[in-house]
Amino acid sequence: MGLSAAGTLSTAMDVDTVTLFLAMLAVLGIGFLLVCLVFSVVAVIHGSRTATKRPALPESLLPLRTGIGQVALPLAFCVALTCTLGSLYLSEVAKFPPCELCWFQRIVMYPQVIILGIAALRRDVLVKWYSVPLVIIGIGISIYHYLVERFPSTVTFSCTGDVPCSTVWVWKFHFLSIPAMAGIGFALIAVLALLACNVEQPAQNQPALDSTEPKSENEDA
Amino acid sequence: MNEQKHEGADPYSNLTNRTTGNRPKTGLIIVGATVAVVLVLGAVAFFVTRSENNADTAAISNDTGAQAAQNAEQEQASVTVIGEPLAAYPQTSSMVAPPAEDPAVGQTPPVLEGSSFDGSPVKIDPADGRAKVVIFVAHWCPHCQAEVPLIQKWIDEGNKPENVDFYAVSTSVKRDQANYPPSKWVVKEGFTPKVMLDDPAGSAAVAYGLPGFPYFVMMDSAGKVTQRASGEVPIDQFGTLVTALGSQQAAS
Numbered sequence: 001m002g003l004s005a006a007g008t009l010s011t012a013m014d015v016d017t018v019t020l021f022l023a024m025l026a027v028l029g030i031g032f033l034l035v036c037l038v039f040s041v042v043a044v045i046h047g048s049r050t051a052t053k054r055p056a057l058p059e060s061l062l063p064l065r066t067g068i069g070q071v072a073l074p075l076a077f078c079v080a081l082t083c084t085l086g087s088l089y090l091s092e093v094a095k096f097p098p099c100e101l102c103w104f105q106r107i108v109m110y111p112q113v114i115i116l117g118i119a120a121l122r123r124d125v126l127v128k129w130y131s132v133p134l135v136i137i138g139i140g141i142s143i144y145h146y147l148v149e150r151f152p153s154t155v156t157f158s159c160t161g162d163v164p165c166s167t168v169w170v171w172k173f174h175f176l177s178i179p180a181m182a183g184i185g186f187a188l189i190a191v192l193a194l195l196a197c198n199v200e201q202p203a204q205n206q207p208a209l210d211s212t213e214p215k216s217e218n219e220d221a
Numbered sequence: 222m223n224e225q226k227h228e229g230a231d232p233y234s235n236l237t238n239r240t241t242g243n244r245p246k247t248g249l250i251i252v253g254a255t256v257a258v259v260l261v262l263g264a265v266a267f268f269v270t271r272s273e274n275n276a277d278t279a280a281i282s283n284d285t286g287a288q289a290a291q292n293a294e295q296e297q298a299s300v301t302v303i304g305e306p307l308a309a310y311p312q313t314s315s316m317v318a319p320p321a322e323d324p325a326v327g328q329t330p331p332v333l334e335g336s337s338f339d340g341s342p343v344k345i346d347p348a349d350g351r352a353k354v355v356i357f358v359a360h361w362c363p364h365c366q367a368e369v370p371l372i373q374k375w376i377d378e379g380n381k382p383e384n385v386d387f388y389a390v391s392t393s394v395k396r397d398q399a400n401y402p403p404s405k406w407v408v409k410e411g412f413t414p415k416v417m418l419d420d421p422a423g424s425a426a427v428a429y430g431l432p433g434f435p436y437f438v439m440m441d442s443a444g445k446v447t448q449r450a451s452g453e454v455p456i457d458q459f460g461t462l463v464t465a466l467g468s469q470q471a472a473s
Contacts, residue, residue: 016270017266017267017270017271018266020266020269020270021262021263021266021267024262024265024266025259025262028258028259028262063247064247066247067246067247067248067250067251068247068248068251070247070248071248071251071252074252075251075252075255095397096399097397097398149363152363152364152367152453153364153367153453156364157316157364157452157453158316158364158432158433158434158435158436158451158452158453159359159361159362159363159364159365159433159434160432160433160434164362164363166363166364167361167362167363167398167399168363168366168399169399
């Protein structure tokens with residue numbers, strides 16, 4: 001018993017370490033999304049005072065904005081890669097079987113590694129037209145999955161032999177589960193893809209990119 | 222050559238015009254800061270989970286399911302079923318089967334002889350002269366995970382009638398599923414009812430006609446089934462049923 005218990009404990013610690021790490025990354029991601037939201041509000045308020053009335057950041061924030069735009073695609077690629085590797089770790093190493101809704105999110109997330117990886121290499125800021133619509137679908141699935149986890153009674157009232165999508169495998173900081181982290185990953189990819197800009201064309205990209213919310217960007221389209 | 226096919230603004234024109242030499246420092250700082258923060262988070266995750274595993278103690282009262290679970294030696298155990306199995310659960314849209322529609326009401330369920338997490342014997346004997354509620358739970362089932370703490374809170378608030386015994390049966394144990402092992406779950410919830418472990422074939426669950434999780438079988442002091450329910454029964458409804466069972470016994 002001693003050996004197997006020690007083995008289980010060490011595996012449990014590893015899984016716990018990895019899930020805590022992923023959860024902390026998700027919190028970091030939330031922080032970034034909030035900062036982007038604040039900057040968007042600043043851009044809208046500042047822009048409304050200018051002659052053009054279009055959203056624009058104050059001069060002092062432009063270097064930061066351009067800096068983020070420069071590294072946005074590689075960062076988006078890293079987010080997609082982290083989500084993909086995390087998802088594969090949870091299913092292949094931690095042996096958490098993915099449910100149906102997990103698979104739908106995987107279908108959206110995994111190709112992002114390739115799409116954003118190539119876009120980052122080519123510095124193709126137009127990748128947002130391909131990446132963002134997909135990850136918005138992903139966000140929708142993640143939100144639904146999260147609600148199913150939180151309120152299992154809304155879908156079923158009892159469990160039968162099959163393991164339902166409402167099974168909560170990971171629960172960190174009293175609000176983060178696997179679909180919550182996936183949703184944050186999707187949101188990060190969307191925002192980063194929209195923020196991406198090339199150094200030689202900051203002016204051209206500036207107005208549209210100041211609104212960091214994926215929704216507003218889509219409305220523009 | 223391809224570029225000539227584009228009309229108007231060439232969307233890829235910026236790809237050929239790379240600036241490799243003078244990338245602004247801000248981008249590098251952002252990348253560096255991100256890498257640093259991620260590394261710090263990794264280190265924090267490592268050390269936090271290490272210290273968590275060292276300090277894992279909780280106050281558990283004696284002679285409870287949680288105490289047996291704290292000294293867990295097994296997650297499944299053999300069960301001896303003595304007697305006829307209960308009739309199949311009726312097809313009903315309600316979580317609480319109406320007694321008039323339930324063929325098991327009035328039947329005597331079989332005796333279950335098994336053991337708990339620590340190997341201590343647990344016997345569910347309808348003929349022991351006590352009214353009882355038997356709760357079948359699966360560790361991976363989110364409805365059970367939601368219901369168990371509510372039941373425990375209800376017990377902790379002193380709602381459980383003195384003349385009604387509670388038993389839980391941990392069944393459908395799956396090593397590769399969420400919330401494994403069930404013993405850890407029972408300790409976490411501080412679950413006080415005695416927990417019997419079902420065998421891998423689910424003999425206890427089958428003998429009691431389990432339709433899904435969680436599953437409740439209530440019986441009176443004469444050992445006859447009075448009520449069955451399956452699903453995440455709202456705790457108020459559960460409380461009403463158990464209180465009614467208790468007052469029935471007191472009156473008879």
